[in-house]
Amino acid sequence: MAGVKGRSGGAREGAGRPPAPPRQNKSKSLQTTDEDDFLRAVMSDPKADMKDRMAAALALKKGGTSTREPGKKQASQDAAEALVKQSRSLAPDPPPGRPMLRAVK
Secondary structure, eight states, rough: OOOOOTSSSSSSSSOOOOOOOOOOOOOOOGSOOOOHHHHHHHHHOTSOOOHHHHHHHHHHHHHHHOOOOOOHHHHHHHHHHHHHHHHHSSSOOOOOOOOOOOOOO
């Protein structure tokens, strides 16, 4: 309505590009119940969007489930942490506390 204050301009209903239909992927490898298998399938699917493939790769990396063995530094760090957990702490023992005095009737 031209000339009516507050009614001119703005978005119009039905204007603009229509939304794209949702994409359906019917790959057998994507229809699994295991999360790691699903992420690996998305990551290696050439038809998948690159953003989805990157997100799947990062999720696998953060999840800690990797088929690679740890490197030398990580292995030595793990061994050192295991040794510290097994052995006694290197901190000195706390001083003995004062004995509790109890009233005797």
